[in-house]
Amino acid sequence: MELIEAIILSVLAASTPLLLAATGELVAERSGVLNLGVEGMMIVGAACGFGGAWLTGSIIIGALCGMLAGVLMSLLFAAMALGLAVNQVATGLALTIFGVGLSGLIGARFVGERITPAPHLQIPFVTDIPLIGRILFGEDAFVYLSLALVAAVWWFLYRTRAGLILRACGDNHVSAHALGYPVLKIRMYAVMFGGACAGLAGAYLPLAYTPFFIPGMTAGRGWIALALTVFASWLPGRLVIGAYLFGAVTILQLHAQGAGIGIPSQFMSSLPYLATVIVLVLLSRARTGGSTAPAALGTVFVPDR
Amino acid sequence: MRKNLLAAAATLLLAGGLTSSAIAAEKLKVGFIYLGPVGDLGWTYQHELARQAVVKEFGDKIETTFLENVPEGPDAERAVEQLVRAGNTLIFTTSFGYMDPTLKVAKKYPNVHFEHCSGYKRDKNMATYSARWYQGRYIQGEIAAKMSKAGVLGYIGSFPIPEVVSGINATMIGAQTVNPNIKVKIIWVNSWFDPGKEADAAKALLDQGADIIMQHTDSPAAMQIASERGKFAFGQDSEMIKFGPKAQLTSILDTWAPYYIERVKAQLDGSWKSADTWGGLETKMFEMAPYTNMPDDVKKLAEDTQAAIAAGKLHPFKCPVVGQDGKEVECKGGDHLDDGQILSMNFYVKGIDDKLPGK
Numbered sequence: 001m002e003l004i005e006a007i008i009l010s011v012l013a014a015s016t017p018l019l020l021a022a023t024g025e026l027v028a029e030r031s032g033v034l035n036l037g038v039e040g041m042m043i044v045g046a047a048c049g050f051g052g053a054w055l056t057g058s059i060i061i062g063a064l065c066g067m068l069a070g071v072l073m074s075l076l077f078a079a080m081a082l083g084l085a086v087n088q089v090a091t092g093l094a095l096t097i098f099g100v101g102l103s104g105l106i107g108a109r110f111v112g113e114r115i116t117p118a119p120h121l122q123i124p125f126v127t128d129i130p131l132i133g134r135i136l137f138g139e140d141a142f143v144y145l146s147l148a149l150v151a152a153v154w155w156f157l158y159r160t161r162a163g164l165i166l167r168a169c170g171d172n173h174v175s176a177h178a179l180g181y182p183v184l185k186i187r188m189y190a191v192m193f194g195g196a197c198a199g200l201a202g203a204y205l206p207l208a209y210t211p212f213f214i215p216g217m218t219a220g221r222g223w224i225a226l227a228l229t230v231f232a233s234w235l236p237g238r239l240v241i242g243a244y245l246f247g248a249v250t251i252l253q254l255h256a257q258g259a260g261i262g263i264p265s266q267f268m269s270s271l272p273y274l275a276t277v278i279v280l281v282l283l284s285r286a287r288t289g290g291s292t293a294p295a296a297l298g299t300v301f302v303p304d305r
Numbered sequence: 306m307r308k309n310l311l312a313a314a315a316t317l318l319l320a321g322g323l324t325s326s327a328i329a330a331e332k333l334k335v336g337f338i339y340l341g342p343v344g345d346l347g348w349t350y351q352h353e354l355a356r357q358a359v360v361k362e363f364g365d366k367i368e369t370t371f372l373e374n375v376p377e378g379p380d381a382e383r384a385v386e387q388l389v390r391a392g393n394t395l396i397f398t399t400s401f402g403y404m405d406p407t408l409k410v411a412k413k414y415p416n417v418h419f420e421h422c423s424g425y426k427r428d429k430n431m432a433t434y435s436a437r438w439y440q441g442r443y444i445q446g447e448i449a450a451k452m453s454k455a456g457v458l459g460y461i462g463s464f465p466i467p468e469v470v471s472g473i474n475a476t477m478i479g480a481q482t483v484n485p486n487i488k489v490k491i492i493w494v495n496s497w498f499d500p501g502k503e504a505d506a507a508k509a510l511l512d513q514g515a516d517i518i519m520q521h522t523d524s525p526a527a528m529q530i531a532s533e534r535g536k537f538a539f540g541q542d543s544e545m546i547k548f549g550p551k552a553q554l555t556s557i558l559d560t561w562a563p564y565y566i567e568r569v570k571a572q573l574d575g576s577w578k579s580a581d582t583w584g585g586l587e588t589k590m591f592e593m594a595p596y597t598n599m600p601d602d603v604k605k606l607a608e609d610t611q612a613a614i615a616a617g618k619l620h621p622f623k624c625p626v627v628g629q630d631g632k633e634v635e636c637k638g639g640d641h642l643d644d645g646q647i648l649s650m651n652f653y654v655k656g657i658d659d660k661l662p663g664k
Contacts, residue, residue, distance in 0.1 A: 002512075003512055003513065006508070006512035007509075007512065010505055010508050010509065010512075014501070014505055017501075104342055104374075108342070108344055111342075111344040111345070111346060112344070112346050112547065114529075114547065114548060205500070205501060209500075209501055209504065210500045210501060210504045210524075210526045210529060210530075211529065212500075212525065212526075212529065212548065214345065214346065214498075214500060214524055215341075215342055215344075215345065216498065217500045217501070217524075219496065219498070219499035219500070219501060219502065220499075221501070250502070250505065251505055251509065254492050254494075254502075254505055254506050254509040255509045255512075255513065257490075257491065257492045257493060258459070258490040258491075258492050258509050258510055258513045258515075259490075259513060260490070260658060260659050260660075262660050264662060264663075265492075265493045265495060265662065266495060266662075269495055
């Protein structure tokens with residue numbers, strides 16, 4: 001029983017940065033922008049987040065610094081991909097490479113320092129309930145925040161007019177433009193939201209997960225978040241399932257190895273991506289029911305042409 | 306970094322000028338190529354400490370330049386060549402993946418001397434050097450077996466290559482001298498460096514009942530988790546006690562300084578020769594961090610073992626070495642396994658209740 005509890009706790013922690021970053025990317029992609037710079041925004045968020053927390057001693061200020069850094073990075077992307085209508089794929093990739101270098105520069109003087117990680121919720125008696133107590137009421141704030149964020153995004157996309165307009169921009173930017181909506185402005189906001197989420201996801205790593213900063217510490221989690229949005233077929237609900245599934249596979253394969261179960265670890269590590277490919281195939285075969293990619297995803301829009 | 310690059314660029318320009326070649330000939334220029342940033346607190350950081358020691362030792366008789374964050378592969382060749390053109394006549398390339406690029410440049414410039422870390426290709430002007438880290442792992446095994454209450458060790462591996470496998474085996478052989486029934490749980494994270502995953506692996510091992518964490522990955526994440534849970538761990542490459550003041554038992558420290566100083570000295574007096582140096586505790590190619598957080602008798606045991614290994618009285622792979630299948634491994638080195646067997650080790654010793662990946 002204790003082992004199951006421990007595994008679930010690890011899975012929740014491992015999934016949270018994926019969920020945060022993927023939620024932001026989902027909104028950006030729903031507006032029609034493919035930002036491959038998630039990894040870059042995350043790692044800069046990690047460096048700035050740690051820096052903020054280390055200098056002020058406050059986890060909240062650290063998280064805000066991470067978000068701000070993510071937004072600034074995303075604005076750089078928006079200026080290129082939206083303002084100058086540069087190819088989104090190339091810009092996104094450049095943003096990642098730039099971010100990895102920049103984070104090393106920002107974080108150089110924080111390497112080797114450590115902070116007190118974000119506290120876990122502790123409600124007397126409630127948190128002590130066996131099994132479910134710690135899982136439901138003993139997490140750090142980021143875990144709850146990430147779930148609340150997904151719910152808010154779902155509500156925004158499907159229950160508000162603004163959400164409908166954002167989705168319209170992603171599905172057919174020419175029509176949305178013809179109806180008088182400021183497509184580029186809406187996309188810029190969506191990209192900024194994506195940046196804030198990626199920055200927060202990056203900041204989660206040094207603030208709660210492993211309370212120190214080392215260059216390259218995101219180690220590819222931004223790319224997993226990108227795969228996740230596809231896996232979730234751009235639906236917030238499935239994103240939660242996908243993130244926890246990805247997290248669970250990562251943790252379970254470690255436990256399987258420790259327990260001496262003879263499944264090659266390399267195979268287990270590749271499972272989430274295999275699942276993504278399978279989901280893509282299933283999506284393209286059954287067009288009914290689920291959502292597919294926003295029709296205008298990744299295409300450049302220049303209003304006056 | 307920038308300052309050094311600028312310095313390198315400036316010397317490049319100067320070397321191209323007419324007047325400066327005479328000056329360049331007077332001072333020995335030594336170049337270094339690093340894989341990571343100097344602040345990585347691990348592998349690269351230790352090489353940088355050694356470079357600083359060289360500077361301190363020889364003062365203004367030499368001039369050093371380093372290039373950091375140089376990716377392994379074709380870019381490395383350009384970086385090495387850049388150092389040659391800047392007038393460096395002794396160049397240390399400090400990662401396995403620089404092997405072929407270094408060799409290529411070495412063939413092109415026969416008058417420049419190269420030192421490559423942890424590779425196996427050599428030339429008249431290209432030497433190699435590495436450390437017998439398995440000796441340290443043997444000591445850690447003894448300490449771990451003494452300190453473990455559960456009798457279960459947790460081991461985080463990077464990739465199942467001979468260096469890592471021989472480390473696991475040395476750990477187990479050391480541990481078995483203290484507790485013949487010691488168990489080890491091994492988790493491969495398939496990465497040298499992924500703090501999050503290393504932390505997850507450490508958590509998984511502790512959750513499964515291990516109470517000592519050992520690692521062959523580079524970040525202090527596992528140490529930090531052990532510290533958080535009130536358990537013990539060993540550092541890797543460099544001093545990690547900051548991340549676990551009450552958790553670190555010891556750490557294998559890469560101390561390249563004595564070797565670097567020796568080689569620079571040889572270069573200065575013209576006696577430099579290509580060689581294959583695989584040093585251990587006996588030549589201080591690596592050292593053990595202070596033995597902390599353990600009772601005095603364990604500390605004494607560790608110190609005695611260290612002294613015995615350094616004096617050549619104890620070999621971690623002394624025969625008979627018994628494989629997982631219960632058969633004795635052929636004893637090629639007299640009373641211990643020979644270097645070739647250790648450098649190509651691809652089996653687990655008896656007592657490891659796990660399967661080596663790919664076997």
